Amino acid sequence: MTTPAILQFGCGNMGGAMLAGWLADGLDPQAFTIVDPYLESAPAGVRLLRQPPQDEGSAHVVLLGFKPQQLTEAATMVRPHIGSHTLLLSILAGVDMATLRRTFPAAGAIVRVMPNLAAALGKSPIALVGDATGDMQALTDRLMGSLGQAEWLAHEEQMDLVTALAGSGPAFVYRFIDALASGAAALGLDRAQADRLALAMVEGAAALAAASPYAPAELAHRVASPGGVTQVGIDVLDADDRLLRLMQDTLRGARDRSAEMTAESRARMTESG
Numbered sequence: 001m002t003t004p005a006i007l008q009f010g011c012g013n014m015g016g017a018m019l020a021g022w023l024a025d026g027l028d029p030q031a032f033t034i035v036d037p038y039l040e041s042a043p044a045g046v047r048l049l050r051q052p053p054q055d056e057g058s059a060h061v062v063l064l065g066f067k068p069q070q071l072t073e074a075a076t077m078v079r080p081h082i083g084s085h086t087l088l089l090s091i092l093a094g095v096d097m098a099t100l101r102r103t104f105p106a107a108g109a110i111v112r113v114m115p116n117l118a119a120a121l122g123k124s125p126i127a128l129v130g131d132a133t134g135d136m137q138a139l140t141d142r143l144m145g146s147l148g149q150a151e152w153l154a155h156e157e158q159m160d161l162v163t164a165l166a167g168s169g170p171a172f173v174y175r176f177i178d179a180l181a182s183g184a185a186a187l188g189l190d191r192a193q194a195d196r197l198a199l200a201m202v203e204g205a206a207a208l209a210a211a212s213p214y215a216p217a218e219l220a221h222r223v224a225s226p227g228g229v230t231q232v233g234i235d236v237l238d239a240d241d242r243l244l245r246l247m248q249d250t251l252r253g254a255r256d257r258s259a260e261m262t263a264e265s266r267a268r269m270t271e272s273g
Contacts, residue, residue: 003031004087004139007059009052009078011036014091015065017120018147019043025122025146033059035077056080061087061143062107068092068265075103084108087136089143091115093163094261097130097156109136114159114167115147124148125169127162129155160262164254172250177202 006022008015011034020043023029029045035052042048062081066074071092082088088107090100091114100110111130118124126144128151144150153159177198184194209216224230237243 003028004060005031005033005058006061006063007033007035007053007081008063008065009035009074010064010066010070011039011042012065012067013117014115014119015063017117017124018063018065018091018115019046020120021122021124021147022143024120027146052077052081057083057085060085061089061139064088064090064092066092068095068261069268071095071099071103071265072268079104079106082107087111087132087139089113089140092265093167094258094265096159096262096266099265101131109133109140111140112156112159113144114163115144116167116170118170119147122146122148125166126150127153127159127166129153129159160258161251161255163258164251168254173202 008019011019019032019034022032023043023046029043030047032042032045033047033049033053034042035049037050039048047053057080059081062078064071064074064078082104083106086106086108088100088104088110090110090112092100092112093114095112097110097112100112101107104110109130109132111128111132114127115124119126124147126148128140128144130140132140141150151162153162180201181191181194181198184198185191189197209219212219214222220234224234
């Protein structure tokens with residue numbers, strides 16, 4: 001597709017991952033302008049500025065990629081670049097649509113985006129919620145399709161849970177991989193070897209699940225034989241629903257913190273006037 005002019009305010013870990021994913025998918029680097037006073041360098045062809053550009057309103061897409069608590073300060077330099085033709089994308093965790101619309105009332109459309117770092121590989125789950133319709137929704141779909149599996153949410157309230165699942169989820173998977181390796185090492189396997197085997201196993205299992213027509217629960221059933229080695233391990237995980245309860249508690253805690261951050265963001269914006 002023809003790459004729209006994209007103005008990105010802030011290019012930290014997540015913003016950088018999205019930029020990498022877009023460029024890897026063939027989007028024109030010359031269409032990107034990054035405004036970041038701390039970023040040392042940008043990919044070849046991408047314009048990097050310390051201050052907002054003078055050509056106000058030239059960008060078709062504006063991405064908010066700074067920290068959520070910086071919104072009040074950053075809004076002043078962002079607003080001149082927002083107009084009725086602008087698709088405003090926000091990856092600011094905890095900053096809801098009402099706050100974004102109140103802060104940037106002139107935007108043609110606003111979409112909250114919740115990706116994770118796998119966007120750099122085009123493998124991120126991406127939750128979307130916003131007021132984009134027609135061409136702007138289609139543009140959002142095209143841009144997010146370069147980064148992974150995009151899903152529009154029916155209600156903004158679901159964003160807190162999806163933040164926990166898709167945004168924080170990789171950290172939980174990394175802890176699971178580490179726990180597998182630690183368990184194997186505690187039972188006698190060399191730790192470095194356990195790390196390699198656990199990582200390779202999870203990588204292969206995830207790839208197989210993504211390519212399979214069967215749901216993960218069905219795949220687990222197909223791998224296990226009654227009375228066999230795998231089934232004994234599954235029985236341990238399933239005893240008293242321990243794995244299910246652990247995951248529910250993990251997601252609940254992360255979801256509730258996301259909701260708290262949303263409330264804190266609203267309070268900050270109210271205090272700032």
